[in-house]
Amino acid sequence: MIGEFSPGLILILGALLVPLLRGRLRAIYMLALPVAAFAHLTTLPHGDLGIIELSGVSLTTLRVDKLSLLFSYVFLVAALICVIYSLHLRDTVQHVAALIYAGSAMGAIFAGDLVTLFIYWEAIAIASVFLIWASRTEDSYRSGMRYLIIQVGSGVLLLAGVLIHYRQTGSLAFGALGLDTPGGLLIFLAFGIKSAFPVLHAWLPDAYPRGTPTGTVFLSAFTTKVAIYALARSFAGTDILIPIGTVMAAFPIFYAVIENDLRRVLAYSLNNQLGFMVVGIGLGTDLALNGAVAHAFADILFKGLLFMSMGAVLFRVGTIKGSELGGLYKSMPWTTGFCIVGAASISAFPLFSGFVTKSMIMTAAMEEGYFWIWIVLLFASAGVFHHAGIKIPYFAFFAHDSGKRCQEAPLNMLVAMAVAAALCIGIGSFPDFFYTLLPFETGYRPYTLDHVVAQVQLLFLSALAFTLLMRTGIYPPELRSVNIDAEWFYRRAGRSLADGARMAAENGWKSVTHGIGRTISVVIAYVQRHHGPEGLLARPWPAGTMALWTTLMLGACLILFYL
Structure with a gap:
């Protein structure tokens, strides 16, 4: 049927007309694209659609179910918010690359076969690198090249895995796979690179902080979440994901605590949150999978909000080094408030989004008997509050007064941050509607007395520990430094x-x-x-x-x- 095409194509093809428009007409047109994609999405029935016969091979370019719909909703919301956030730009390259990037991510989650997935997988890599190069610095160019090599390498592994898998099974279906075949193992590794598995993760803190203030917000929303979706679709219940995700959740905390570049702190924090999602996928129960995809949904919003607030600081002040900031709440009170909302959400404060999503994963881990995994995740949760919940707003807007005075963020940036903040609070305060969008029925209730009290105690003790470490001088100071990560070895x-x-x-x-x-x-x-x-x-x-x-x-x- 004519109408059976991916909503992502509306963004991709629509992006090609952006260079022909100027001024307010361009802004209205860009805002209309995600809205038009959502309108088209509401007309699609559930099932396998957009089937193409190519050289005797059947390709399913559009698969609509609750899992793909959940990610499509948040991707379109993120695309709209990011477009609003970037309306002040006059950089056509960034606008076109960002829309193609978002559309490719949409196409990937609706792919019903591995060939269609591969095409969008590579489009994501190629479009996103321009958001790094758009900074137009030597560092961003070199970082973008490293990023592109790794992302294209992931695509090469995916293609090799698809070919081997097809030869062995005769199927190209993008569904449940295993690690018992070479093809499945290569596909798993390709997904792992984009998910930022340990040792394979260094591209994330290397590249994202070197993007433009607006480009990094786009980057934080799509690439890794497409990989999480792919893992949930193909490798749910794969036991090896549990220790992998646990390491992912724990080790970035130590880097984030000593890092001076606050956007790099958020990049490590993103890696940390991905770890929770990977654990949930590895557990494979209905509650755990609900928690993984729900947390991916929430993370796009609160991590995007944090990146937006830091992007606004970088845009107005020209630096994002913690050692050079402080006292900005006097000049940027609205940005400060929105940053605090994002910090509360990622820290899982009651009434904020992280509280109603992360807890599902931890509850599932305890129910399945993974006590020590639960302990490590609890430690990781406390660490998140340290480096993202406290460190980011404290060193950017409070701490010592750096003497820097600037204007508040542009109106379009404030509107984008306000929308993201409202969604973070809305999901956390009224989770029942949000839970209806999840793939499985679980009857989970986050607001129980023991859960609220336990979480408040954890946050209080974490805040107390931060205060004591700061007062005693033990907490690592914000210093100009270069921290060596796994990338050093392969570089x-x-x-x-x-x-x-x-x-x-x-x-x-x-x-x-x-x-x-x-x-x-x-x-x-x-x-x-x-x-x-x-x-x-x-x-x-x-x-x-x-x-x-x-x-x-x-x-x-x-x-x-x-x-």
């Missing part, structure tokens, strides 16, 4: 490999040119020996000798003719 190894390849190429070229030179010299000497002035063929031959050779050649011709 160092990559540089060594590149240097080795360059030297090998140079030596090989020298050997080739030397060999060619020697061959040419031998040929010249041979020709010189036979055809030179003193050569054998240059000497005058007697007439009798010439007659003899002529007779022999004629004789040979006659023999060949008769044969």
